[in-house]
Amino acid sequence: MSSESVIREPLITGGKTVHDVTEDISRRVEEKPTKLWMLAMTISLGLLAIGAYTVFLLLWHGVGMWGLNKTVGWAWDITNFVWWVGIGHAGTLISAILLLFRQRWRMSINRAAEAMTIFAVICALQFPILHTGRPWLAIYWMFPLPNTFGSLWVNFNSPLLWDVFAISTYFLVSLIFWYIGLIPDFATIRDRARNKISKSIYGALSFGWDGAAKTWSRYETVALVLAGLATPLVLSVHTIVSMDFATSVIPGWHTTIFPPYFVAGAIFSGFAMVLTLMIVTRKVYKLEDYITIQHLEMMNIVIIITGSIVGVAYLTELFIAWYSGVEAEQYAFLNRATGPYWWAYAAMMTCNVVSPQLFWFKRIRTNIAATFVLSIVVNIGMWFERFVIIVTSLHRDFLPSSWAMFYPTFVDVGVYVFTFGLFFTCFFLFAKFFPVINMAEVKSIIKTTGEKAK
């Protein structure tokens, strides 16, 4: 039996009972799609279609459709890849690390955050797959499969291969973690279903869940062990992504600070995206009693912490570049801040280091409009961070004769738009057909932290 201090603010407001939780969340799955949802879905599918056309052009004509040149051989594709993977860090962090720390405020947001994680990783995966030019052969280039080239295997020394394993493991583990959490909630919808079709669909999705105490006991063990496994996994994914850069010898990439700095940046951008989506979902679905200002404030505090870690990392990079005495390293950073891409560096510094510091003011971090705007600013900043790291380190090559600039083509932009279409299409489908809040978990805390208990 657990009890909690009465001084703490209730996590679920509005005097909700256990039955109210079922009603409020299941109703969204059962009702007919609203006009607003239809509109949102149309826009997402439109973006997806426009993007799909540019993906078609890319595959038809080849990767030359991107604005890459022989100096800047990595640009938007890897920037977008790292950006999406970073966004995909919040969900599993919320459900795994916050579960181990027994942070109950995670319960109202973990379902949607995990869904967002899975969709963001799907979007990220588009880039490594598409950049191969012939995705139908990519499976042989990415995975160690027996092949007809004299069993020529993949190279396990390559951080790019580690990435394949890290991202696919992260995707699969996040997926099963999310799905196991969904099973009891699908059972709730199955038992409320009035027509045969939804009864059989949600019946199959719920895997025959009956709520037996024995199954719940195993379920809790599984959730705890999965959280224990997913915690180092979350930290490993962006560590390995950062090694794509850190194990190279390019000035500006060849730094040992990359793994922790990338992980902090990933959590930073992930929480920002969760905030962007949750603020809208909360408003549209009228979930103000479940996702309270207190929840938003907690997430904003995580943003201040990770944003500050990122800021310290930027300054450390500058200091170490100077202190190392390596001219190439010093030039790389001087060029970042004052070279032709100074505007990208300035955008990164303002959005990632300065703007989250506004959350030190309680009035700002408890203000929904300010949080919404800042969450978008943070994600713009995090996109610029990757762009700065990647393009500014490459565009001044070892030979001044091959110095170049990078100009994106409409195919670069189009493929990015494609992933946005994909992300929002998935998210809106999720918001309509899946319970957006983990009902079973929220029900378990109603008695101790609901308003009536206080």
Added chain:
Amino acid sequence: MSNTKFILGVYEDEDILLNAITNIRTAGVKIHEVYSPFPVHGIDDVLGYKRSKLSIVAFLFGVLGTSLALIMQIGMMGVDWPMIIGGKDFIPYPSFVPVIFELTVLLAAYGMCFTFFIVSDLKPWAKPRIFDLRITDDKHVMAIDLDQNKIDVAKIDKILKDNGASEVNQKTFDEA
């Protein structure tokens, strides 16, 4: 199996339920199972369930993942097609760490989850016994199998009611 008849005690509150389980078990009534809409803290202890061994399963699958990752990488890089890459050894152990870690986590997670599905009989085509549709909403239901108990129905009924059950129902499953 033929007909299986159950007496169902419906409870509204988890603390009353936990008390009821203890009292009913001391009265000598065998409880078939208790069904809840959410995990009730401490219910395994009062029902006398042992701690799940799934964490051991996860560990064993993790060991399997570590071994497979090692065997795969040594076999491919060191035995089947040795190549000098960046002046490193044919079997560069430090380079193997990330893939070993990922496969350990992957196999531990999937091995444990699929074991959980199998032992708890969770599968898309499962036909569960649904004792009460409100179990997945807000009611806790205690099911007592009449075949397992040689006590009079009316007596069980009274024990359940005395221990805070808000209603007592009967349900028969016709199973082949």
